[in-house]
Amino acid sequence: MARKLSFRGAINEALRQEMERDKTVILMGEDIAGGTNAPGEQDAWGGPLGVTKGLQPIFGPDRVMDTPISESAFIGAAIGAATSGLRPVAELMFVDFMGVCFDQIFNQAAKFRYMFGGKAQTPVVIRCMIGAGFRAAAQHSQCLYPIFTHIPGLKCVVPSSPYEAKGLLAAAIRDNDPVMFFEHKLLYDVEEDVPEDPYTIPMGEANIVREGSDVTIVTLGRMVSLSKDAADLLAKDGIEAEVIDLRTTSPMDIDTVLESVENTGRLVVVDEAHPRCNIATDVSAQVVQNAFGALKAPIKMVTAPHAPVPFSPALEDLYIPSPEKIAAAVREVHAYA
């Protein structure tokens, strides 16, 4: 039975159901319960933004483990444990903290299977928060998924809604490869219908969230809802935009994008990451390589600028792509003769 559930609740439910389903699934991270060994409450926080609240009381401190603030050690431990019989879900808190543990992710987890001739299997999920709009400034607001997408051996999931988050997280946990799972913090309070039963959404299958025949908008994460808003604005002017949610950047379902562009001939790619070497450039390059003949207009990219995320609300709001900016880009490619 579907009922309204928040993005936060959907992730919590996926974790709980997967832990019930498989005893080798464990969680670890800084303050994911909170208060371990403190004189006050246990499970005091349930994660800095309350995403894992209530899980430690169900599964106990041996399966929902607080860690020292020591990302290299516990992310590495999650990876090591994944190679030796567990299915850990580690929370890196903010993706911006990858700087202090990246080696364990991209040199160790990502490469084990290849380097070791197929003998290693590393079923680890690393959850982390991404995204601007939280007034959290330059070191807590980035969208760094393009960096991970670049690395062979990693899978990258960027869910756009509660339904998507629950099914994609369950799929990530059951997957036998290392998966990076990026949660946009402005989505946590978004609600929609989510089935109570466990389910999985396959990785590498984009979702057409809105059909349209004039322009294709390819996007992901929080930008999906902004792109839908833009499409609604455009529909008032008779421009029908097709909106494609990539869901996963690795693997990437470029076929669905190409199919749409073959039909519309016009492409706008919306990505909250910085403009250089991001998902927008990647999608654009693949479309140009594979569907150049179908293009009737230059591709437009709507992204954050090549600047750190600013603190001041006035500047941060300017930094993030908006439905108006997306609509303007669509109008431009639509008008191109």
Added chain:
Amino acid sequence: MTDAIQSVVMPKWGLAMQEGTLTEWHISEGDTIAPGQEICDIETSKIANALEATISGTVKRLVAKPGDTLPVGALMAVVVNGDVSDAEIDAFVKKFEDEFAELMAKAEASAPKAQSVEIDGRKINYLQMGQEGPAIVFIHGFGGDLNNWMFNQPNLSEKHRTYALDLPGHGASGKAVGDGSFAMLSGTVVKFLDAVGIDKAHLVGHSLGGAIAIAVAQAAPAKVASLTLISPAGLGSEINMDYINGFIGAQRRNDMKPVLSMLFANPELVTRDMVNEVLKFKRLDGVEDALKAISGSVFAGGKQANLLRDALAAVSVPVQIVWGTEDRILPVSHADGLGGNVTVTRAPNVGHMAHMEIASEVTKLIETAAAS
């Protein structure tokens, strides 16, 4: 004269419907309309369908434009009887829209919600609409769910207690179906009648649900007041296994869409959202195993395993069958030579989903059966 001003609003077709898109008006400002007249086409997350007028009068203003996506209950048109000034209509529209937010909240609160009972250790999910009158129970087919009746159940619930259930392995019911046998499915429906306190019901069954309805009438004749069967299974051995296996096997949108297209005489009725809804169901843990078990049991060897022609002939209550002549899943020829109490309506230009494709006709037939 404000009581002479009436509204046409976005209808609610089924539990899941929250909004609909007006695709085309069949009326213009100045036209006179009457109840039953198709006034516009609306596309929902499930299917496109025509909206029938429930009121009469002169169309004074088309508030919604083709392409608009509106929440359920939103104002689409203003219809008047007698002389009404433009100013009065402006005031009506303004008042309506001001009150709409409140209305929406109220609609949300009073909207029927699915419930569940436990039968043989398995959760059975169902939607009850209407608290009074004779009982009508809807039984969907293979791979369907209670929302298949979204165009029929709301109207019928005005004068009837209506129940649409999710069969084992389907919708939001329990997904563990054991051997998936036909006896388990029909036995569950018999027990469901007891579990929700129905002494006697008019059964409406589609496809596999039609065969189940026959089996229920056979097993518990005292509980059945009439049967309305839409393209029922159980009346011949052939079944389109391309559909069954395609439905079980399809994991992606591009694979599922052609499979679902087989259901309808007009494949364009299959919307993106309909495909997405089916994929959402299919992604649930246990669904694939449940469908395989049921198919392996009731369609063993690519043929229908349970033939119920004799059972149907023995049913003493009225039986009516509606069958699309373009049905590509179960051939309409299965309706030939049934005799007994059976009335057969062969619907031209209709496929396997008459209750959706010609929803109002089927609703009327059910209403007639339930009234007799």
Added chain:
Amino acid sequence: MLQLSRDDLIHAYTRMRTIREFEERLHIEFGNGEIPGFVHLYAGEEASGVGVCQHLNEGIDYIASTHRGHGHCIAKGCDVNAMMREIFGKEGGLCKGKGGSMHIADFDKGMMGANGIVGGGPPLVCGAALAAKTLGTGGVAVAFVGDGGSNQGTTFESMNLATVWKLPVIFVFENNGYAESTPSSWSVSSGDIVKRAEAFGMPGMQVDGFDFFAVYEAAGEAIARARRGEGPTLLEVKLTRFFGHFEGDAMTYRAKGEVEALRENKDCLKIFRAKVTETGLLEAKVMDEIDAEVKKLIDDAVADAKAAPYPPDSELLTDVYVSY
């Protein structure tokens, strides 16, 4: 010494001799230009790897290694032929020729890999220990770290985490005196690495790494403690390497005659042989026979590796993912 059976002693000597022969031979083959890439040799340090791994079970116990990983592989029971093929980059290598010397690994033997990143292993070992603890296998995990790795943040973090989570981990610091070309006497702020144990809330021991029996005894105590669920232990093994940091290292940073003196006076194999013959535990003849067998084993492995084909082109894209 007396706790070791004759079979144990033969096993230990065979493995140490195999490592020595393997590494001495690689030194020659590398010089001949037969081996691609970077090779870091373990010769001189055999008593450490074997002294520790003699206590370990292939099935449940894990080790993670360093750049200098061949010895740990052999000590943990990896197949020497497949190792040789791997180091030559050939088909049938332990890692299908896709890892090479710096990433040589065999998860089936609990060998989590040599590591191209200094300090890469300790966090992973914490994970293997956590899995053993959570799954109740009774297993332990050993992080082999060099004196270079002893200064990495990952190592500090892992020691802290292992104590906080009370993990069955043994941190074995093989202090061979040089991190690449930089002496540990200069780069390790505490002088002795063992002093750091206290800071991370675990017992520490320092042992003579030229003496197999000293390593064996200390490791035994640490591993038993871990198996009892009492948490991690730090073991600093003082030893040296006979070759450079990598093959091709002219070792101009070392004192004149340093290596020659070590080979003469601090060769763990010579010391082992002297101890067991003096006490009458093993006869020289038995060890001579082992030496001959090992020599043949390595000769055959090299011949086999040289004759083996390179991996087919199709291997370029396999094993990137389990499924993609």
